[in-house]
Amino acid sequence: MSVLLVVRHVEEGPGLLRWGLRAASALDLPLEVVCCQAGDSDELTWRREGDEPPAFLRDSKVRWGVVPVGNALTEVVEHVMSAGVKYVFTGKRNSGQELKGSPERRLSQALFQHVPCAIIVMRFPEGGEPREDRILVPAAGGPHSRTALQLAHKLVGLAATAFFVEPYADEISREVGERQLRKVVRDAGIDPGEIGCEVALGEKVSDEIRNEAGSGHYGLVLIGASDLRSLRSRIFGTVTGRLLNGPAGIGVGVVRSAFPARDRWRGQLGRLLRLSVPQLEREERIALVDEVEGKARWTFDFALLMALATLIAALGLLANSVAVVIGAMLVAPLMTPLIGGGLAMVQGNWPLWLRSSRAVLLGFFLALVIGLTVGLVARLLGFGLTSELASRGEPTLLDLGVAFASGIAASYCLARPHLTGALAGVAIAAALVPPIATVGLCLALGETVTAQGAALLFGTNVVAIVLGAAVHFFAAGIRGRRDGRGLWPRRVIIVLALACAGLAIPLTSILVGKVTTPRALALSLSEVAEESHYRLLKIRRSRSAGLPLVEIELAGPEPPPGALLDALQAKAEEGMNCEIRLRVRTLLETERTR
Structure with a gap:
């Protein structure tokens, strides 16, 4: 396992490297850096010792490689799945700093949607890196918020603050908020005594987050993404925009937790299929x-x-x-x-x-x-x-x-x-x-x-x-395409799969009947035929005129007498437990000796 940095622009490198090194150290995992650049190769290429690294990596001995930006998503996802990457860090810049529709501009969103492990998209203040190491984490209680809390706790320990906004209803509102916050922290697997906890009373959550983050005590705000469509609003929204451009110089990171196990298995299956x-x-x-x-x-x-x-x-x-x-x-x-x-x-x-x-x-x-x-x-x-x-x-x-x-x-x-x-x-x-x-x-x-x-x-x-x-x-x-159109195909697949399972019941019943009934029926009819010195050669079942039809082929010295036919029909009706029609063909056999 490892921590992976995906650097789209060299200017993002120093900030990402700083937090990537801290995450790798806290998690006791190696750090890998992938730099996006134009190139002839379509694959992720890991550089050897002695190759000239980018300027921000010259003082760091980490594994690094390059990948063409146009194919970065595919190569990064493949590497994450094959190498077992635990966290991916990447950057996001102001919309005015990137050309509209450029591959670099689309890459952060694409990585955020498709990378199966936990991912943090970071945007740093205009003046460079944050000046403080303390981290503020708005604690909403969802899976992404829990991942943000866990990461902040591992990075800075007690210097991380879980922040909760409780609507001000009466004098007990603060105590209610503190209880809710402790529950959220425990759900993240953290002892409330090992992380800072802060509760604010207010009606508008975004205003309270902005006020707390702008107090001058924090260098980074980690926000759990509520859904995949929230990236743009959270990176460029009111809260983060004012924080990034304010005098405090606060960085912002949007955290998305790892995909559920079923999605990761589906990704592994897709990778296996692509290979085979x-x-x-x-x-x-x-x-x-x-x-x-x-x-x-x-x-x-x-x-x-x-x-x-x-x-x-x-x-x-x-x-x-x-x-x-x-x-x-x-x-x-x-x-x-x-x-x-x-x-x-x-x-x-x-x-x-x-x-x-x-x-x-x-x-x-x-x-x-x-x-x-x-x-x-x-x-x-x-x-x-x-x-x-x-x-x-x-x-x-x-x-x-x-x-x-x-x-x-x-x-x-x-x-x-x-x-x-x-x-x-x-x-x-x-x-x-x-x-x-x-x-x-x-x-x-x-x-x-x-x-x-x-x-x-x-x-x-x-x-x-x-x-x-x-x-x-x-x-x-x-x-x-991965959008809202994905609901009806899933429903149709479920309906067809259930229909297939339902069809399997009568089909299995017919198969079992075909396998078991003819054997027992053939044995009983063979015994009746042998009593009259005839041999049963073949038996076949079908339907005729609304009744089951049993076709029998016998071998004997003469056409079978009526008594034998009656005995055969009675035995067949007894074995099949219903009225039948009987059709008999006879192969005449004659034996001669000198």
Whole structure:
């Protein structure tokens, strides 16, 4: 661990070095200094012994390095996370001393928002460094205020003063304020006897802080930041502006505590992903967003392909043709808006989310209507439930895993143009249109149980593909802006994750039933067949005309007698605990000897 100074301007160096050395000494940690400057390299470069240091470092033997100001944020954050930096000190100058929009001017705010450890942004008086060593800390009681108290206590001990403002209500107001202040100090892990404590009575907190700081006893005021947006107002606000420009020459520091553990873990995860997962470059991200936004919308082309894919899938399901159903999967355009939904969540891109959701919903209803229409015609022509239809009525937890992996694979291929040839295989793996066609067909044919299963399969595919795409895009380095737009993606992710967990319950139940029931049923039916000198070769379960259908393949010397068929059906109904339909195929076997 260490204490790190980030020096944006040489003029800030002496003041930062003074307080950085005191912090390093008090914490018994090494001090590191990073100087921002223009340069060809994009990385933080640590200087060797013998290199000429900046003027303010010539009398100090500390580790120092340089980093280009344009890439300083990324390099500093990486170093903080890898080296375990405990405190970061940096500076802030008057707005008139820095060009508007300059990288140096934006760097303090960016560091304050993104550095995961505790950070102190310091601004020194116009005349140079503060003349006093005493530190005043307004004690508001939040996490940032506690960090400021802890730091001030470690730096100067009893020369630090915790300051609390209590509204003047009556004669006991001061005692109430003193009790509140002692509680705040204890919450910071400090004995009230080891730090100065001062209570003021007043209605306006800023005025009381300014009056106390301007008394001439303090050289530095450490203010805990209430939130990330408060930096500018606290650095350039009424209180600090008057203190900095006043005759007392007081410096001001804004303190932000370390991020919560979950945020640090998320940062470590992001760093691990950047090291292990190929990150998308800027041009690749531009091409990806452009392609997804162009294809993840409801257009005539999208609707036509959706209609044709559904028609092909419906005819293939009725014809019981696997090849035709696979062809429908390749035509369907539904994968792209699902990937767009995952991208929209990671980016916080609400318009893209709306466009993608609209395309998915309209595509679903169009396919459902076509499936119903084809199903009604098929019912008039006497078609019934086929094995291809029945197989989509019993999704399992395996389908959830396939869809999640397909979402990752499809988004990975779409983001990398040289891999787009693999998208066809992904489309086949995660069937989207056949389940919708199955829902329409089975509703028309009266097979409502199979239709419910197919609807469950489609919902499973949608949720898992969107989540899988979002996971990949996050791992590939795509991020949205950190502002108020971050609330809805979190809510959508939570809803989808809960939906995924809810879907896993019936899917697991179906999987367990498929694994356990056929084994016990096959054993009992095999025993019945062997009593009549037949061998059970194969057993398969599906549904037909609203009832479970058990298909059995036997091997024997002649077609099975009616008594054997009755015994087989009775045993199957006993094992499945419901009424069934039985279908038996017999493979005739003949044995001859000379």
